[in-house]
Amino acid sequence: MLEQAVSNLISDDAxxxxxxxxxRDRESExxxxxxxxxxxxxxxxxxxxxxAAASSYSKGxxxxxxxxxxxxxxxLAIQALSKKIPLFKSALDFEGSSREKLIAMHAGMHLFSKLSPILAMCALVSRTPAVTEKSAPERLEKLNTLEDLVVSFGDKFIELGQSSGDITLAPGITSDSIxxxxWAMAFGTSSLVNNATQSSCVSRQHDTNIVLQNLNFLLDGMRWMPLSCDFDYQKTWDRAEKDLFGEEVALIENQS
Incomplete structure (x- = not known):
């Protein structure tokens, strides 16, 4: 079902x-x-x-x-989700354990937030009452559909962890909560790293992969095996950037 949903999303152009x-092209512009x-x-x-002033089109x-x-x-939020979904798909296909696949997903999300910080923030802005109350119903329906698809990908990572025996959910903990x-860890950490660079709390993390560090805190706390003390997940992160997201890494390097 998940594969079919992604296929439908990609084949819409046809x-x-x-x-x-x-x-569609004008809207993208x-x-x-x-x-x-x-x-x-x-x-x-x-x-x-x-x-209107910044474009070649009239207000009408x-x-x-x-x-x-x-x-x-x-x-803008729909565009952001549409760009994120292929990253999730690539991470699910990444070679490695369930935790490595999840880390690959976070690597892709972090690269996306660095390349498109405005789109990344739209996940929050688009869900404020001021926006949802005045958006077109068909727009909100598409936004909800895409968000449900993204959440389904999140569920899939948890399912892989459970089916492989890498994680056992503690009583009272659900897939939804994980x-x-x-999402909260990835969104919050990337937002701070990209937008609060002058913060002493952020600057003290010099030369640290803060996203991976926080992710390991989270996954170790859940007892998602192998633990970070037993496995070098920086190598996993580096491999994901090289094998899955080389184009994104190159774009970021060219911006520097």
Whole structure:
């Protein structure tokens, strides 16, 4: 079922008309411009007037794509989730133990947050009441569908850990709670590392893979085997970057 959902997501283009493809390409262009505005001025300063001024399209054309700036935020979140799903798929196919696959997923997520920090933050912005109350219903439906797919991937990592015997859930601990803990750790750590570089708490972690460090704290606490004291997961992280995410690593290096 998970494989079919991903296949449907990837094959959507084949069912689009020429006009629909043109609309999709124009929307992608507008989302790219919106990201550049947020990068310069912040989320609070993004509005339809600024988007029109920064693009070659009229406000009327822009409103054909987004019914409000809140709907625009939801569209950015959809784009973010659409980019994340292939990373999850690659990590599930990564060669290694269940914990190594999960670490590969976190490596991909961290690279995504470094390459696209605005899109990464949209996971939070798009779920605020101010956005959900004013977004188009069909936009929210697609956002919910993609988010459910991402959560299903999270469930799959837990299932692999359980079926391999690498982790046994303690009484009262559910797959839902572990998926959320992983998401919260990954999102929170990457957000701080990428956006709070002047914080003394962050700067004290100089030359430390903070995401992997925090992930090992979390997974060791869950007794997800092998423990980090018995296995070098930095090598796993490095292998995932090399084998799965070489293109993303190269893009980041070129930005430096």
């Amino acid at each position: 069912t689009l008309s020429r006009k629909q493809l043109a609309m 507008l989302l790219l411009i919106a990201c550049s505005i947020v990068e310069r001025e912040g989320f609070a300063q993004l509005n339809m007037d600024k988007l 054309t822009i409103y054909n794509h987004f019914n409000s700036k809140e709907d625009l935020f939801a569209a 998926v959320f803990a992983n």
